[in-house]
Amino acid sequence: MPGLSNSEAAQDGWGRFTADFAYSMFESAKAEQIIVIFSEAEYSASTFAYIVDDSGPRVPRVSDQLQRSKTNRFLPVELAVPYHLNLLIATVKGTEPPPLPDFDPRADEDDYIQANGLDYGDPDGFVFKATAAAAIGLTAWVLLRRNRYAWRNNLTRGPELVRNRRLPQALEAALRELPDPAAPDEEMWALHDRGRRVQTAITEIVATHPDWATDIDFSHRHAILALTETDRWLQKHLQRTPSAKGTKTRDEEPRFCFFFPTHTGAISGFAWRQGTAVLTINVCVDCRADLNAGHESECLMVPKAPGAKRVKAVPYYQRDDAYAVSGFGSFADLEDAIVTKMGSGRE
Numbered sequence: 001m002p003g004l005s006n007s008e009a010a011q012d013g014w015g016r017f018t019a020d021f022a023y024s025m026f027e028s029a030k031a032e033q034i035i036v037i038f039s040e041a042e043y044s045a046s047t048f049a050y051i052v053d054d055s056g057p058r059v060p061r062v063s064d065q066l067q068r069s070k071t072n073r074f075l076p077v078e079l080a081v082p083y084h085l086n087l088l089i090a091t092v093k094g095t096e097p098p099p100l101p102d103f104d105p106r107a108d109e110d111d112y113i114q115a116n117g118l119d120y121g122d123p124d125g126f127v128f129k130a131t132a133a134a135a136i137g138l139t140a141w142v143l144l145r146r147n148r149y150a151w152r153n154n155l156t157r158g159p160e161l162v163r164n165r166r167l168p169q170a171l172e173a174a175l176r177e178l179p180d181p182a183a184p185d186e187e188m189w190a191l192h193d194r195g196r197r198v199q200t201a202i203t204e205i206v207a208t209h210p211d212w213a214t215d216i217d218f219s220h221r222h223a224i225l226a227l228t229e230t231d232r233w234l235q236k237h238l239q240r241t242p243s244a245k246g247t248k249t250r251d252e253e254p255r256f257c258f259f260f261p262t263h264t265g266a267i268s269g270f271a272w273r274q275g276t277a278v279l280t281i282n283v284c285v286d287c288r289a290d291l292n293a294g295h296e297s298e299c300l301m302v303p304k305a306p307g308a309k310r311v312k313a314v315p316y317y318q319r320d321d322a323y324a325v326s327g328f329g330s331f332a333d334l335e336d337a338i339v340t341k342m343g344s345g346r347e
């Protein structure tokens with residue numbers, strides 16, 4: 001960026017201009033967060049480094065426009081730009097800032113070039129190459145992150161459930177009359193009652209969302225799948241005879257991963273921190289590993305306002321509907337939340 005002046009008034013203007021420019025780059029980038037660096041140099045580098053997200057441009061704490069070395073010397077651009085890039089990455093990742101470069105032109109004019117592996121033999125070239133080298137590491141990191149979180153910008157459109165999981169047939173089977181318990185005790189009649197509520201919940205979804213199988217909102221398909229699986233488990237249990245009841249080979253009641261109800265594998269409870277609250281949710285092994293590694297788990301993404309002209313994708317649990325209230329079984333049985341929320345005609 002040519003022509004940045006070091007006079008105070010000009011610095012002030014450039015500060016405002018670069019911050020605004022960084023923000024408009026953020027707005028057109030469609031990323032959750034971007035990092036931007038502006039730099040110019042004649043003798044020492046004047047640098048503006050920003051992290052931009054929804055809350056606006058931020059300057060990392062130890063970032064100075066005129067960055068100095070350990071020995072308090074102004075840094076040349078080929079050291080300042082990689083330093084600022086690494087500082088931005090460290091800030092975004094929440095790790096320690098990088099150490100200030102060793103740079104003291106009094107020692108030996110060329111030393112820092114060799115010491116920092118910048119000896120390209122072409123003074124203009126090495127500014128560019130040093131910057132590019134730092135940028136390559138950065139780009140790889142940004143791409144990785146963008147890839148990892150790409151799901152967040154789009155509505156969930158998979159996996160296909162209607163055909164692959166034979167949902168219409170499962171739905172029909174689930175709505176058949178429930179068998180009376182083979183072992184008619186209190187526990188079995190409680191399961192029978194639950195079966196009735198599952199049936200009511202399925203009927204409510206179909207009545208409220210007749211296009212559940214084709215809707216761009218995949219949450220209805222996930223709910224139908226979860227309910228029909230619960231129904232199959234209930235039916236099987238109702239048919240257990242008194243002698244079979246005591247055996248150890250009981251099928252586990254189906255549980256569903258909070259983030260994505262179709263995730264498979266062992267599901268277990270997880271204390272999930274959300275701001276100051278801790279919620280206990282059911283998660284699969286993969287989501288547990290993601291959360292423990294500090295990542296966000298891929299989540300069922302649904303339209304923020306169903307029916308609105310502009311479709312904005314949000315995690316299903318950010319809405320205010322029965323699926324969010326239940327967390328697909330993490331907070332309340334799905335059928336109970338649906339019967340309560342949809343049954344009264346509100347959603």
Ligand SMILES: [Zn+2]
Pocket residue numbers: 257258259260263283284285286287288297
């Ligand atoms: Zn999961």
